[in-house]
Amino acid sequence: MFAAPIRALAPLALLLSSTVALAQADPPVTPAELMRHIERLASDEFEGRAPATEGERRTTAYIVEQLRSHGLEPAGANDSWFQPVPLVERAAGEHAVQWTANGRPAEFSQDEIVLLGRDASQRIADAPVIFAGHGARIPDRGIDQLAGTDVRGAVVLVLLEGPNIEGFPSLAERRQAVSDAGAAAVIAIVGAEVPWEAVRTTMAGQRATRLDSTPVPEVTGAMPLAAAQRLIAAGGGDLERLMNEQPGSSFRAVTLPLRATIDVTTRVERYVSNNVVARLRGSGNTNENLLYLAHWDHLGVCRPEGEADRICNGAVDNASGIAALIEIAGRLARQPRPARDILFLATTAEESGLLGAEYFAAHPVAPAPSIVAAINMDTIAIAPAGAPVAVMGRGDPALDRVIDETIQAAGRQIDTDDEANALVQRQDGWELTQAGIPTIMVGGSFSNMELLGAFLNGAYHKPEDQLGGPIPLEGAAEDTNLMVALGRRLADPTVYRRPAATTAAGQD
Numbered sequence: 001m002f003a004a005p006i007r008a009l010a011p012l013a014l015l016l017s018s019t020v021a022l023a024q025a026d027p028p029v030t031p032a033e034l035m036r037h038i039e040r041l042a043s044d045e046f047e048g049r050a051p052a053t054e055g056e057r058r059t060t061a062y063i064v065e066q067l068r069s070h071g072l073e074p075a076g077a078n079d080s081w082f083q084p085v086p087l088v089e090r091a092a093g094e095h096a097v098q099w100t101a102n103g104r105p106a107e108f109s110q111d112e113i114v115l116l117g118r119d120a121s122q123r124i125a126d127a128p129v130i131f132a133g134h135g136a137r138i139p140d141r142g143i144d145q146l147a148g149t150d151v152r153g154a155v156v157l158v159l160l161e162g163p164n165i166e167g168f169p170s171l172a173e174r175r176q177a178v179s180d181a182g183a184a185a186v187i188a189i190v191g192a193e194v195p196w197e198a199v200r201t202t203m204a205g206q207r208a209t210r211l212d213s214t215p216v217p218e219v220t221g222a223m224p225l226a227a228a229q230r231l232i233a234a235g236g237g238d239l240e241r242l243m244n245e246q247p248g249s250s251f252r253a254v255t256l257p258l259r260a261t262i263d264v265t266t267r268v269e270r271y272v273s274n275n276v277v278a279r280l281r282g283s284g285n286t287n288e289n290l291l292y293l294a295h296w297d298h299l300g301v302c303r304p305e306g307e308a309d310r311i312c313n314g315a316v317d318n319a320s321g322i323a324a325l326i327e328i329a330g331r332l333a334r335q336p337r338p339a340r341d342i343l344f345l346a347t348t349a350e351e352s353g354l355l356g357a358e359y360f361a362a363h364p365v366a367p368a369p370s371i372v373a374a375i376n377m378d379t380i381a382i383a384p385a386g387a388p389v390a391v392m393g394r395g396d397p398a399l400d401r402v403i404d405e406t407i408q409a410a411g412r413q414i415d416t417d418d419e420a421n422a423l424v425q426r427q428d429g430w431e432l433t434q435a436g437i438p439t440i441m442v443g444g445s446f447s448n449m450e451l452l453g454a455f456l457n458g459a460y461h462k463p464e465d466q467l468g469g470p471i472p473l474e475g476a477a478e479d480t481n482l483m484v485a486l487g488r489r490l491a492d493p494t495v496y497r498r499p500a501a502t503t504a505a506g507q508d
Contacts, residue, residue: 026331026488029324029480031473034381037066037323041296042315042467049314050300051087051273051348059296060276063322063346067278070330075279075343075365083275085348085359086212090116092204093265099129100259101234108231112196113187114203115221117266122218124184128154129258131232131242133251134162135174135186142249149253152182155219155260156253157228159243160188170425175220185219185262189228196224209352211359212270219264232256273297275356276346277365280332282491284339289366290491291343291374291437292328292483293357294321295350295428299461313466316455320471321377322346324480331484338491340372350378350428351461357428361435372498373399373490374439375483376429382451385474387444388415389482392424396438402496403442406486412478415447438498442486443479 040046040062047055064074064081074081095115099106133145135158156178162168169177175186190199203222210216225239232239235257242254276296298314313319329344343366347356364371389407391414394400407414423446424430429439446452459465489495 026334026481026484029327029331029477029484031477033327034320034323034473034476034480035471037326038315038319038381038471039467041319041322042313044311044313046313048300048302048311049296049298051297051352052271053300055300056273056297056348060274060346063276063296063326064278066326067276067329067344070326070333072278072280072329072333072344075277076275081276081278083277083360083363083365084272085275085356086270086272087209087349087352087355088212089207089209089269089271090118091207091267092116093267095262095264097263098261099231099234101231102236102257106231106234106258108227111200112227113221113223114200115185115187115219115262115264116208117264117268118216118218120266120268122262122264122266124155124218124260124262127184127260127262129256129260130154130156130183130253131239131256132156132158132178132253133243133246134159134168135178136162136169137174137177138167138169145251146178146181146253149255150182151178151253153184155185155187155262156183157187157189157223160190160222175217176215179215179217183217185221185260186217187220188222190222190224192225196226199224209349209355211355219262231258234258273348273356275348275360277360278329278344280329280342280344281337282339282341283337284493286340286493287370288493289341289343289371290338290487291345291371291432292325292377292487293345293347293374293428293432294318294325294377295348295356296322296346297348297351297356299351302461303463309463309466311466312461312463315466315469315471316381317379317460317465318350318377320379320381320473320476324377324380324476324483327480328484328487332487332491338488339493340491341366342487342491343371347428354428354431357431361431361437364435368435368437371437372496374429374432374437375487375490376427376432376439376441377443377483378427378441379452379455380443380445380479381471381473381476382445382455383443383448383475384472385478387475388413388447389442389444389479390415390420390447391440391442392420392427392446393429393433393438393440396498398496398498399438399440399490402489403440403486406482406489407442410482410485412482419449420446442483444475445479
């Protein structure tokens with residue numbers, strides 16, 4: 001997907017003349033302009049930009065102020081700049097689990113399980129226990145591990161780690177499939193290669209945040225492989241045999257001679273955060289939109305009281321992306337205006353699992369088919385100027401053509417490996433892609449995986465990602481200018497049109 005060759009699909013003279021025209025209309029974004037925004041957004045005053053805090057209020061107010069100053073219009077709820085995103089946060093409290101095997105109590109330590117309830121107090125009484133393998137349902141591959149087994153009201157055990165097969169559903173997707181089938185509880189079995197004590201401590205101390213509208217089982221949780229083996233053995237079974245006696249593609253869930261009674265208390269907090277949404281009116285009446293997005297949130301106060309530096313400021317992740325979003329809006333707001341409208345989306349709760357983008361994908365402010373393409377910006381201050389341009393999200397020939405032509409016209413090299421594909425599900429664009437909106441990331445920051453890896457294994461999600469740390473902006477500015485040029489072309493219906501099957505209603 002990412003190894004598309006450089007193609008000369010337009011005469012070079014036209015590309016060069018187009019580049020000159022763009023350069024005249026759009027004075028280049030400079031590192032200093034990006035740093036001006038990063039210095040505000042990543043300052044201690046903004047408290048690490050955690051959702052539903054004073055840091056959110058200051059952050060979203062700053063973004064609105066900047067977009068308004070460029071002449072953009074609000075595009076959120078009730079003609080506001082905001083799209084409210086209802087969230088729910090759950091943290092583990094107390095739990096007690098009793099297992100019976102063939103009607104007799106089974107020995108079990110409460111330290112061998114971590115549980116989270118849907119509501120503040122949850123009880124599941126004398127429920128059947130089912131081993132469902134990975135809990136996978138993949139209709140296009142003929143896989144349904146729940147087929148023929150009624151899991152309604154049951155406690156379902158699934159393997160946490162899936163096979164190393166491209167496209168195999170994540171644990172979250174598999175857990176949702178089991179929950180949708182009616183399971184009361186879904187408990188993941190953690191493999192022996194993962195230290196259980198580390199898993200237990202982490203899960204017991206973390207807060208799970210979801211969209212408040214997301215259906216969840218009454219109880220979710222995890223247990224170590226050794227505990228699952230002992231429980232199943234107490235009922236006369238063998239987990240190793242269960243995992244291997246049926247071929248993977250034809251595995252079917254097995255009802256065990258076990259019953260479970262579960263009592264769980266959970267700290268549940270509901271609150272509302274906000275996406276910021278703005279519109280730049282195009283010069284045409286196309287009923288179509290181009291979308292730029294970047295997440296504004298970070299981790300807030302991330303270290304305990306008494307630590308010398310408690311704030312995760314998120315300078316690179318992702319004050320840099322918001323800085324680019326603001327400067328792109330300013331350049332595109334200049335005349336001549338593109339024909340299509342352009343939406344600018346600053347998402348919340350990306351760090352909690354792409355939740356702001358997920359909510360926007362389910363509740364777009366314009367019909368999803370009218371959004372011809374989206375460009376996401378995340379952690380862009382990584383590579384120096386002159387880095388090759390990687391493209392995440394290839395696959396639409398019409399879109400790929402415009403991307404490659406624009407990179408060529410900018411005199412930059414296309415990165416032809418597919419290493420960045422490993423990150424595709426870890427960025428907001430994934431949620432839009434799942435909703436049928438072609439979404440890309442374009443830039444040098446993820447063309448050099450060694451540089452990106454150094455950041456991810458270093459300052460990433462730590463207080464060290466702050467002002468005063470390494471924030472290479474020459475490459476980020478170069479990428480921002482490329483995204484301005486790309487946006488002008490994608491917002492022009494004479495240059496780029498979505499395939500007929502996915503264009504907006506009434507378009508062809």
